Amino acid sequence: MTGPRFITFEGIDGSGKSTQARLLAETLMAQGNDVVLTREPGGSPGAEEIRQLVLTGDPDRWSAETEILLFTAARRDHLEKTIQPALAAGKTVICDRFADSTRIYQGATRGDLRAMVDQLHSLMIGREPDLTFIIDMDPETALKRGLARKSGEDRFEDFGLPFQETLRHGFLALAQAHPKRCVVIDGNREPEQVASEIAAYA
Known part of the structure; x- marks a missing residue:
């Protein structure tokens, strides 16, 4: 068993990060750890409502600036209602x-809004993960996989392949900037x- 940790999964759409997050949760629970598996946007009732606003509809439904505010609002509610209580309970x-997704999707690819x-x-969240796995995958393959899901939450996939390629470069640059x-x-x-590789790191 290990102490409470905050582990995140990042990557482009269709990269398989959701599957890997679930598999790691199952592995850690089998080892006797108390684990909470959650997601963003979402992870709390209020944040799940915001999820429907940002992941559905026309690609041009929101400006990047509005998306940043919506994602931050969802993240704050998620932090208050799910993440912080779980960590405080030793999970x-x-x-x-x-x-990191907001830093790349809105901050680095849809205008120079990273700052x-x-x-x-810094103002509203003030918390970084202890460990982040970035699942790197060929953008064309990942995009086909993401669209094939027909989840109804494919607003960002609808931006097309060049957007996914830009995302990939953004995530790899992020990893270089935060190697620890x-x-x-x-x-x-x-x-x-x-x-198996992820479990070896975790």
């Missing part, structure tokens, strides 16, 4: 996406192989 929290994202994060926290995992393999 490990595994989250499918966190602030705004970081400022809002971020681990890049090759997602172009069978899920079991990817999960």
Whole structure:
């Protein structure tokens, strides 16, 4: 068993990070850890309502600035209602996406808004993960996989392949900037192989 940790999964749409977050949660629970598996946007009732606003509809529904405010509001509610209570209770929290997604999706790819994202994060969130896995995958393959899900929450996939390629570069740059926290995992393999490597780090 390990003490409470906050572990996040990041990556482009369709990279398999949600599957890997679930598999790691199952592995840690099998080892006797108390684990909370959650997601963003979402993870609390209020944040789940905001999720529907930002992940559905026309790609141009919101400006990048409005998205930053919506994601930050959802994250604050998630932090208050789910993440902080779980960590305080000694549980490990595994989250499918966190602030790094906002830094890349809105801050780095839809205008030069990274400073705004970081400022809002500092003011309203003030918490970084203990460990972040970035699932790196070929953007074209990942995009096809993401669209094939037909989840109805594919607003960002609808921006197309160039957007996903920009996202990938953004996440890799983020990993280089934060090498102590971020681990890049090759997602172009069978899920079991990817999960095994992640479990070795976790």
